[in-house]
Amino acid sequence: MFAYVGNGQYCYANSTSMLLDSIGEQVSASLIEVLTGVGLGAVWFEEDNMIFFSNGIPHLGVSKALDILGFTYNERSGMDEVGMMDQLSAELKDHPILIGPLDMGFLSYMPNHHDLHGCDHYVLAFGLEDGWLRLHDPAGYPFAKLPVRDLVQASKTNRLQYRFYPSDLVYHYWTSPMRLRQRTSNEIYHEAVLYFREVYLDADHIALKQGWKTGGDAFTALQQHLKGEKIDPGLQGHLTHFAFPVGARRALNYSEFFQPGNARLSELKLMQSEMFGHCHSLAVRGDWHALGEAVRCLGELELQFRERLFDDGQESRAY
Incomplete structure (x- = not known):
């Protein structure tokens, strides 16, 4: 067997890899993807006639992958958008933020975002200026800009198709990773x-x-x-x-x-x-x-x- 090298829809793994790179830690997205546990098992949602070849929940998996790798980090969730942007703005002054899950239907820098409502996504944000969030999107959009009003809508999980997600999150993100110990x-x-x-x-x-x-x-x-x-x-x-x-x-x-x-x-x-x-x-x-x-x-x-x-x-x- 030899390795596959190429693009893939590893949004949370790629974004986590970028977050770790911001502190000088190089961890491959392929390893992070595995350690999230996403991609194990399968689930059929009868009400949607839809299957996902995974039982893992990505936002929980990201935290677990960081734990297994020996990192500490700050993780924030909210169920009320009041104060959300003030909190993000304060965080972004000091360090990048891994944000997700996001509803791709509201990521307006994507040419086909209108066709992607309900699909979950993760990005690395690194700045906020004049009502725009600056970010790297691992789906092929470096230095993208997203209007804050679209971010507020994208951050809500109540429309996501993957029903293992909680439906009441208004925002969720990670920041400030730090290596606690070197794992073998x-x-x-x-x-x-x-x-x-x-x-x-x-x-x-x-x-x-x-x-x-x-x-x-x-x-x-x-x-x-x-x-x-x-x-x-x-x-x-x-x-x-x-x-x-x-x-x-x-x-x-x-x-x-x-x-x-x-x-x-x-x-x-x-x-x-x-x-x-x-x-x-x-x-x-x-x-x-x-x-x-x-x-x-x-x-x-x-x-x-x-x-x-x-x-x-x-x-x-x-x-």
Whole structure:
């Protein structure tokens, strides 16, 4: 196996990497992405006929990744926009801020932002002047400017499609990271594995209360939906532009992460990555019957991966 190098929709991981770089710490976005636990599992939202190949919650995952890497940081959340801009303005005088989740439909510097309502995003802000927020957007917009009025709307989570997010946040950000200790690769690996198990268990608990389908049930729900061969354009666009390609990249990064510590977990994630890529090709062609079978295979791989991850007797060795 050799590395994939290229662009990918790793907005929170790339923004976190930029935040750490601001204090002279170089941590790859690929490692941060894995340590967030995002990309593990799957969830099917019946009310939307929508699947996400993840049980992780990005804003919680960013904090956990920083913890695992040995950093302290300041994290702020609010459910009232009163005083929000005064607080951000004071913070930005001293250091950059990682802001998110944001609703991409209100990021007006993006040419197609009107088509992106409900999609979550993260950026690194570094200045505020004359009613404009200055920022680096890892989706391809360095030194972008966003009107403050749009930031206020973008910061609200009540319209986001990924229902694991709390619906009542008005803003959320991180700032002032500082290295508390230098973690060894072995420590990072073992803390991450424990956290990955928590991601699955927490998602199971939330999904049970909400009536959502996770894991193998989520893949089965998508497979059954594809059998109808009347695919909503929203689902098709989600699968072809985001879910399948980013699923392939995430699984490949997980494979690379597990390779030194557990060869079987690494192998399963590599197989998943290849299958996500295959699914993407089938979805672009509109071959729904073949895609349904490929999704079934993805579900089987997911069940095998989870079982292996929770196996107390699994092979595990230090880096």
